[in-house]
Amino acid sequence: MKYIYSFDEGSKDQKELLGGKGANLCEMTSLGVPVPPGFVITTETCRDFLDTQRYPDGFDKEVALNLAKVEESCGKIFGDKDNPLLVSVRSGAAVSMPGMMDTVLNLGLNDETVQGMIAKTNNPRAAYDAYRRFVNMFSNVVLGLSHELFEEQMEAIKEARGVEFDTDLSENDLKELVALYKAVVQKHTGQPFPENPHDQLKFAIEAVFNSWNNDRAITYRKINNIGGLIGTAVTVQAMVFGNMGETSGTGVVFTRNPSTGEKVLYGEFLMNAQGEDVVAGIRTPKDIQSLQEVMPEAYSQLVDIKDKLENHYKDMQDIEFTIQESKLYFLQTRTGKRTARAAIKIAKDLVDEGLVTKEQALLKIDPECLGQLLHKQIDPRAELNVIATGLPASPGAASGVIVFESDEAVAADEHGHKVILVRKETSPEDIHGMHAADGILTSTGGMTSHAAVVARGMGKCCIAGCSDIIIDKKHRKIITRDGIEITEGTIITLNGSTGEVIFGEVPMVEPEITGEFSEILNWADQAKRLQVRTNADNPEDAKTAREYGAEGIGLCRTEHMFFEEDRIQAMREMILSDSEEGRRKALAKIQPMQKNDFREIFKVMDGYSVTVRLLDPPLHEFLPFFDKKIEILADSLGVTFEQLKNKIESLHEVNPMLGHRGCRLAITYPEIYQMQARAIIEAGIEATKDGAKVIVEIEIPLVGNASELKVLRREIQEVIDEYESAIKFEVKIGTMIEIPRACLTADEIAEHADFFSFGTNDLTQTTYGLSRDDAGKFVNTYIERGILGHDPAQKLDQAGVGALMKIAVEKGRSKDENLEIGICGEHGGEPSSVEFCHNIGLNYVSCSPFRVPVARLAAAQAAIRHS
């Protein structure tokens, strides 16, 4: 077994073995880029060490050999008192885990070698500064002493000297600090600080290995779903110093502008400085262009090499460099992070420049970031006074005055105010207020609560389940966890992409959709295999979704249609009627209105299929809750308050999510779905007459038992048969698959279904036994404790819910190999979930209109990755 690779032995394809950082240093070395020499200890060696807690036989010899090579290349000797080689020791796994593991710089310094450094550099202050930093870092990372112990010493000496900044300390102050730091080590470990550089190196490597299993690192891997890695590699590299005077410096550049994507060298540098100084923010770095004047040769070399690196890696690079006494060194290159706008432009340009294919370019864009382009964003440069944080339920940002009632939202909007509607939770009765508002904030409810789902449909920003605030409606104010009180009419800002509630108004960046955006999505459409549909309940949303490229409606919920002013009364009559006849009479009033809704939707979706889900929520959701409203309703129905109140109470459910809803309503009240089927078919006939090509999929929700579907399908078919001669369009009847039993018996269900559509919101809730409305109270603790990597309401839980979906696809297709299967839960617009849907062979994903571009790109990436 080979434990160590010299930088000239490895390549970028060996990330598993050498870590990302190590592999890139090797790659740059082999490209002839000037990299300070060094070597990489493999991840396999790490694994071996972690298992045995000792270095393997022959390891020391390999270290010595590689160290000698570095010494030779630098012309310095490790531990030499006259011309000492100093090294950095860094961790680096195959997957980037920023800040999760440990690094030691300037290793090799001791009381003797520091003198050699002084002699060589003629810069005693820089040498002692390097020394005291090394003692601090080593003690912290390797010896496990708190950083604060050293900070205390630093503060004390600064106070004694009456200075504000570290940089104001003299050579002697720093020398004294080294002694003080070492005393701290002696005191807390009972041992002197290790002076032998070889011991230092050995201990440091050991510490980096062990950092693989520290709590931070374990949690990070858990949260980011990083599995299957065996350990970290360790990079040992000769130190170079940017703080050796006016011919030295350090900087970071991007090969293209990471904000706009423009193809210009972008970045900054600092003369006579180390990387840490840039971070510390005491001195202001200069634009990289000015390097051209100060050190034209280094600049020209930098430009050449950045082009070389970009052409080699075929993507925009983020490059760290140091100039030591006029000599340019490259310390790192990696694919640079970028804004959504830049991502689009760079992808397009890379293809135009012939550097990558369209497929390769598509894989370079994070689908999630496309959402940014469709919504207003908070200016990233703005200073924010965050007063509370909730769930990022619908992206975008909005500022406005807070109001607590939907009617008030409408009034304030009419007076020309921007409005934030603040509610404990919203109900379908708040639709007009949500329409009027610019943003919605709720103190309860989860990612699939009413507020969240409706806001996403409207493309409005929403923060849900913000338990950091208490709403005091009586005194018309909210109180934050920190006791801040904000009264009605005060302006706040919501960041629906992060969940942050911000005090006051904040500058915004408007969304912009460029031609490149459309072009990229056209490429995506060519590459993807999954169809992308949308969830839309009304013609407006349907239009928006079509503009974003939706190929049909995968979920048209019908219940929202029942809530409008003119319908809710008839709906309530229906619910409160004791006879089938009474119910039919009330339903007959609703039917023409439903028909009109469907007709308009069919016309917008001309040529694309529309999946209409029949009534789903429990009936009590349609009834008033407050006594005052019950009184009004009782009056209008001609019954007493008590009678109505009793009736409403009798409809109350302990667990409404698992109650009398979905197709269960239609088993007990067949007339409801019959009316809906009638409205759908009549709407289809009218839309067809108006020239639209109609394709209807009638969807029955909450089926758990093939018999339910069999019975209801027959009843709906009977209605359809009445119109037989008039129907000149395609009608399918199918079902949501949204409870575990439906997955487990999907073969039986498939015998009565023309299509399946996974309702993964409810399927997640039942598979996990987890109510999204209630999980807000503890799901964060789960994520913090590393028990959940992510909220399963947002990212599909592939191990649990996904396993059931696979069973359902397999069983469903065992009866009908061409069975159309889609997904219409919120996961339909989440990239990792879209990839999963591609992999298990679904026909389409369906998501809210503003997620359609995200889903198109994610679907394309899935197809390219798994082609």
Add this chain to the structure above:
Amino acid sequence: MKYIYSFDEGSKDQKELLGGKGANLCEMTSLGVPVPPGFVITTETCRDFLDTQRYPDGFDKEVALNLAKVEESCGKIFGDKDNPLLVSVRSGAAVSMPGMMDTVLNLGLNDETVQGMIAKTNNPRAAYDAYRRFVNMFSNVVLGLSHELFEEQMEAIKEARGVEFDTDLSENDLKELVALYKAVVQKHTGQPFPENPHDQLKFAIEAVFNSWNNDRAITYRKINNIGGLIGTAVTVQAMVFGNMGETSGTGVVFTRNPSTGEKVLYGEFLMNAQGEDVVAGIRTPKDIQSLQEVMPEAYSQLVDIKDKLENHYKDMQDIEFTIQESKLYFLQTRTGKRTARAAIKIAKDLVDEGLVTKEQALLKIDPECLGQLLHKQIDPRAELNVIATGLPASPGAASGVIVFESDEAVAADEHGHKVILVRKETSPEDIHGMHAADGILTSTGGMTSHAAVVARGMGKCCIAGCSDIIIDKKHRKIITRDGIEITEGTIITLNGSTGEVIFGEVPMVEPEITGEFSEILNWADQAKRLQVRTNADNPEDAKTAREYGAEGIGLCRTEHMFFEEDRIQAMREMILSDSEEGRRKALAKIQPMQKNDFREIFKVMDGYSVTVRLLDPPLHEFLPFFDKKIEILADSLGVTFEQLKNKIESLHEVNPMLGHRGCRLAITYPEIYQMQARAIIEAGIEATKDGAKVIVEIEIPLVGNASELKVLRREIQEVIDEYESAIKFEVKIGTMIEIPRACLTADEIAEHADFFSFGTNDLTQTTYGLSRDDAGKFVNTYIERGILGHDPAQKLDQAGVGALMKIAVEKGRSKDENLEIGICGEHGGEPSSVEFCHNIGLNYVSCSPFRVPVARLAAAQAAIRHS
């Protein structure tokens, strides 16, 4: 293909082909028992007919051949006007479907043959009576005319003649009735009544075939889970008549007493009568013993043959016979229905007599019936005024005065009253009231509601979810659906085995446990492979369960322990505390009480394992609901009413079943389970010191994710480790498997579990997406419409929930092939579910104490059937 079997060609093993009735007639014939001759048309012929709606080629020929054989044997000719053969045509499937299909008697009569019958029998009245019955039956069964049409004619003629009973009509009246009946046929079918006996036979066979698919039959098969049958057989048999004068008669006998099991001939007979006359109840039949005097020869033959049949079938037989003119005929023999008491005695006696093995005897007892022996029952002879029906939530019966509050139940009990506690639903605060009551009636909640579960544990009768009644607490009365009002203090009776609420007091039959009962259960223990444990939360229930043979506790719920007066206050302090310290302080008060509970339970279960489930319900269940009680609590805690009310509201959940409960509580508040672990371990140490052999299984509920178990197991193990040196007993840590995701990821979970226990109550709710508390409103409609064969809360749903259990067993054992797996849901005491658990390889079932004998027998039967 052979369509028809003559009685002398078939045997009892051909039930699939010849139906149960047909096969037994063949068997009796081949035993030499005098059976009126006949033949059986096979179920395969039925299938063929149903598929093609025509008789297969060659069928007519086989009918003619077999009819000729019957004619020869009887010395009569079918359709002959002088000496006519009459036949019965009966349906008979492989599985008995009583009353579900159709029968025609006296077939072959017409205006000519009736004269032949008169001539042969010299009994014109009997002949016309047979004739009019035939026309009525044939018209109803074959021609599909309503029975009422004929009943009207009968009523009219009785009124005209001024007589009360059919038997008072004369020969001429009956003759006239035949004509009137035929006129009805002509009027309603537009065709004359078919006079040709061969047509009659053909039509009748066809009608019986088609009756296989009538609605009643389909529903019956659905409800009784009868699948895989291809159709019904048809038996055509020569008629014999018991109403041919004083040397004729008819009767039914059991080979042993079906009430007591005593080995005596038991039954009754009626001279000069047909079977129908016995059913009509106009004449009182005589005890079978008196036949000895009237017709000694026939009696002696009957005794011989009943012994022969019993010895042949090796079980108590229910035999129908007819004596026609001194000649004894056997018309049917089948295994007789019997009471629980008789079932036990007969099984025991059959073994003692050497007729069957113990294993065979065990299979003859319906496990469900054992429950009858442990509970008071309503006297089956009592007349009942049933005023409402609910769910049969806990078996047994009780009468008492109704009260509406638990405190009142206690008071009434102390005054010496028997008490029925009537509540909308019970909560743990009602435990004392339930203890004091003799029976519990709730208007909401299902088979697994609090009232149901606790009552079963206590062995008290309970009717739950009785939506037939409305409780008007204000006026202290209940109102039934029919408007009957019953005030507080009135006596009602509950039948917890049927769900019937009965007005007034009703005579009861006390339970009796005999030595035979114990012996049978000992045989069962020898045969079974599954262990049978019990669900018990306190030493009393544990003791009861041990007496019934429980081999350990499979589920000891700990939450009930928190509800007792002295603990609930500390529990509330814990819940309402804002700091971990405050919670720990409150928990420290509860710990010694919990320890004492566990110690006593361990002592009762000396040598058997006790599975203790850690706290499961959501915390809000422990808080008061009514403002008045909140006020009292606020005072005692030194907070304002508003503060407490707000806190309680903030703990409210939309779907508590899917909320912050089970192990989720311990992830957010680790101190709760740590306290419980401490109490369990200390209890174990003390019980061991007191001489008990302790085996503890600490069970973590609601795990859906291996990480939950991993983290909590570690925390509990840390507590255990503190006691390491003092622990001299076995401690396991495992988990409930009660949500679908746990089944799907059981391999990962098994890595941290010493055992699994299926919580099929919650697993059924989540797999079905069905809240038991809410399903009451529609589950009956589901069963009535044939969509559900049975309530999945009562009988394990093998296709859905069972599929998940199989996955869990397979995945769990893939990691640890010896993983102990049990079931502790309510299904653990239901025979078909127990059989399923046996088949999928569980180690044990656990059920409420009074179900233990049922489970022991069911487990034995499963082992015998699948050995």
